[in-house]
Amino acid sequence: MCQDRNTKPEPLELQTRILSRNDSMAAHNREHFLERGIFTVNVMGSPGSGKTAVLEATARAFDDARRFAALAGDLATDNDAARLRRAGMRAGAIETVQACHLDAEMVHHELHHFDLDGVDYLFIENVGNLVCPAVYDLGQRANVVVLSVTEGEDKPLKYPTMFAKADLVLLTKGDLLPHLPSVNVSAILDALARVMPNPRVIAISPLTGQGVSDWITWLTMCRESMLAMLEVYA
Amino acid sequence: MHEYSIVQSLVDSVAAAVGDREATVRRIDVAIGEVAGVDYGLLTTAFEVFRDGTLCEHAELTIDRIPARWECARCGVDLPRGGFLRCARCNVPARLAAGDEIVLQRIELEVA
Numbered sequence: 001m002c003q004d005r006n007t008k009p010e011p012l013e014l015q016t017r018i019l020s021r022n023d024s025m026a027a028h029n030r031e032h033f034l035e036r037g038i039f040t041v042n043v044m045g046s047p048g049s050g051k052t053a054v055l056e057a058t059a060r061a062f063d064d065a066r067r068f069a070a071l072a073g074d075l076a077t078d079n080d081a082a083r084l085r086r087a088g089m090r091a092g093a094i095e096t097v098q099a100c101h102l103d104a105e106m107v108h109h110e111l112h113h114f115d116l117d118g119v120d121y122l123f124i125e126n127v128g129n130l131v132c133p134a135v136y137d138l139g140q141r142a143n144v145v146v147l148s149v150t151e152g153e154d155k156p157l158k159y160p161t162m163f164a165k166a167d168l169v170l171l172t173k174g175d176l177l178p179h180l181p182s183v184n185v186s187a188i189l190d191a192l193a194r195v196m197p198n199p200r201v202i203a204i205s206p207l208t209g210q211g212v213s214d215w216i217t218w219l220t221m222c223r224e225s226m227l228a229m230l231e232v233y234a
Numbered sequence: 235m236h237e238y239s240i241v242q243s244l245v246d247s248v249a250a251a252v253g254d255r256e257a258t259v260r261r262i263d264v265a266i267g268e269v270a271g272v273d274y275g276l277l278t279t280a281f282e283v284f285r286d287g288t289l290c291e292h293a294e295l296t297i298d299r300i301p302a303r304w305e306c307a308r309c310g311v312d313l314p315r316g317g318f319l320r321c322a323r324c325n326v327p328a329r330l331a332a333g334d335e336i337v338l339q340r341i342e343l344e345v346a
Contacts, residue, residue: 009260010343014251018243018264018336101236132236135271135336160302161271164330197304197319197327 025104029139039223040122042138045146047128050172052080055123057206059089071110072125073102101132130159148173153187160195171203237276241284247338248290259293261342267333268302302333
């Protein structure tokens with residue numbers, strides 16, 4: 001680098017998070033959810049892993065689906081939100097157009113015209129993608145990754161960032177296992193234990209109903225512990 | 235490819251740090267962790283494309299690659315790479331001690 005005698009390099013030490021603006025907006029969203037006692041889940045996973053199907057089954061299985069709401073992110077269409085509404089869940093769509101993930105600003109913008117009255121659980125269904133959504137905090141309380149048995153046993157090892165941040169993995173499409181002799185569920189669980197410090201897995205099938213009540217129990221317990229924590233710090 | 239969006243945030247962060255100073259940004263040092271979810275090559279490409287016409291136009295980007303390191307949350311021992319993320323001795327889940335950084339470390343300005 002050439003420098004003339006009239007200039008001098010001036011180092012500026014910063015050590016700031018590059019996504020600090022997203023982090024601030026996520027903190028704002030989180031505060032908004034906590035104030036209302038809403039347990040918010042960032043639902044992530046590959047395209048076609050069954051994220052929407054799991055949420056449909058959740059709405060249909062719960063006594064009062066009005067306590068659930070969802071924001072569904074996709075590059076285009078509001079198909080997922082429409083499916084969730086048909087299942088009885090209040091749902092809005094966030095069309096990201098080109099973006100491969102949701103960010104806190106997109107969620108915040110959508111919340112401005114989304115009615116959360118009476119909602120206890122909010123699912124933010126992220127864009128189908130195992131890479132980018134893991135990087136952006138949305139203000140959620142928990143990360144849930146939907147992983148189908150058809151995706152390959154080593155998927156967690158290939159996408160460690162996504163699974164390292166997951167509080168729970170919902171293993172879907174187990175009803176197909178009789179037709180998939182080469183898929184070994186214990187190999188999937190082994191891979192998860194190498195990338196998730198505290199691997200919690202629920203095998204769930206919207207088709208047969210397997211695991212849906214365990215998933216709802218997990219949600220209920222998480223929300224109760226969140227409310228207990230809020231009481232302690234109130 | 236979210237690396238473009240990270241570069242956008244990086245350029246915004248640099249602009250905030252420079253403020254209203256009359257200066258040329260010559261160097262940008264970032265630290266990116268191995269499991270931060272950012273591809274080093276794509277980040278470099280995104281920077282090369284995106285910096286045109288911004289105050290980072292004449293800056294060199296250097297990436298400090300931080301390896302992932304998991305340690306026992308109780309006894310602090312490092313856990314072997316590729317193994318289970320649970321301490322065999324304490325039987326508690328590991329915590330990520332390093333490797334998820336997406337940090338703007340420093341910039342170098344040329345001040346007239």
